[in-house]
Amino acid sequence: MSEPRTAVVTGASSGIGAATARTLAAAGFRVVCAARRTDRIEQLAGEIGGVAVECDVTSRESVAGLADAVGGVLHVLVNNAGGAFGSDPVASADPEDWRAMYDVNVLGTLHVTQALLPALRASGDGLVVNVGSTAGRIAYEGGGGYTAAKHGTQVLTETLRLELCGEPIRVSEIAPGMVRTDEFSLVRFDGDQEKADAIYQGVPDPLVAEDVADAIGWIATRPSHVNIDELVIRPRAQAAQHKVHRV
Numbered sequence: 001m002s003e004p005r006t007a008v009v010t011g012a013s014s015g016i017g018a019a020t021a022r023t024l025a026a027a028g029f030r031v032v033c034a035a036r037r038t039d040r041i042e043q044l045a046g047e048i049g050g051v052a053v054e055c056d057v058t059s060r061e062s063v064a065g066l067a068d069a070v071g072g073v074l075h076v077l078v079n080n081a082g083g084a085f086g087s088d089p090v091a092s093a094d095p096e097d098w099r100a101m102y103d104v105n106v107l108g109t110l111h112v113t114q115a116l117l118p119a120l121r122a123s124g125d126g127l128v129v130n131v132g133s134t135a136g137r138i139a140y141e142g143g144g145g146y147t148a149a150k151h152g153t154q155v156l157t158e159t160l161r162l163e164l165c166g167e168p169i170r171v172s173e174i175a176p177g178m179v180r181t182d183e184f185s186l187v188r189f190d191g192d193q194e195k196a197d198a199i200y201q202g203v204p205d206p207l208v209a210e211d212v213a214d215a216i217g218w219i220a221t222r223p224s225h226v227n228i229d230e231l232v233i234r235p236r237a238q239a240a241q242h243k244v245h246r247v
């Protein structure tokens with residue numbers, strides 16, 4: 001029997017990352033679950049027969065440890081670690097929030113991609129999937145720091161695809177809209193559950209993490225010559241960033 005193909009998922013401790021790790025494992029990948037919270041990824045890795053590696057994507061040293069743990073060959077990298085911090089207008093936003101969002105959503109993706117590119121190359125059939133956002137396509141009030149960062153994720157992805165053209169590595173971005181996860185909005189609003197819940201108030205069936213994971217699994221299982229450049233995925237109730245049906 002041939003060795004299973006290997007996938008790395010960052011931010012695998014919850015939400016889209018954890019769901020993606022499960023989906024890729026079900027598709028036959030050996031999944032390296034990377035995140036800061038070791039208790040969670042150890043449990044997940046145990047459940048899916050994968051490997052847990054503690055990793056803070058904003059630290060190059062920590063990412064070097066991830067690359068060591070992965071070894072010489074990698075087939076799929078899902079750069080999922082990211083997040084939004086704060087929702088203040090440009091006039092009063094905290095620059096530290098903006099810095100933190102750029103750090104994790106853009107530089108984190110850069111660090112991990114740089115560290116794992118040699119192993120992706122060595123596979124002879126590599127794939128990078130960056131988890132962007134519809135916030136990387138448009139602006140909205142109070143979203144300045146996050147939209148700027150996710151536009152950065154989008155441009156990084158596009159640039160990488162241009163630079164790797166001719167190599168056996170595909171480069172994709174998935175850009176989800178409204179996804180109800182346990183943590184995204186709670187983190188954004190600094191633990192304020194009421195504010196977090198209000199985002200999804202009355203929205204019939206926002207996406208859940210498994211919907212996005214399912215799409216990532218689809219991207220990762222296309223034939224090698226098929227590159228899904230970008231995939232925008234929203235709930236039916238969200239026709240555009242500001243156009244949300246609520247009941």
Ligand code: 8X3
Binds near residue numbers: 134179
């Ligand atoms: C999440 C989508 O609408 O909160 O990446 O910016 S949104």
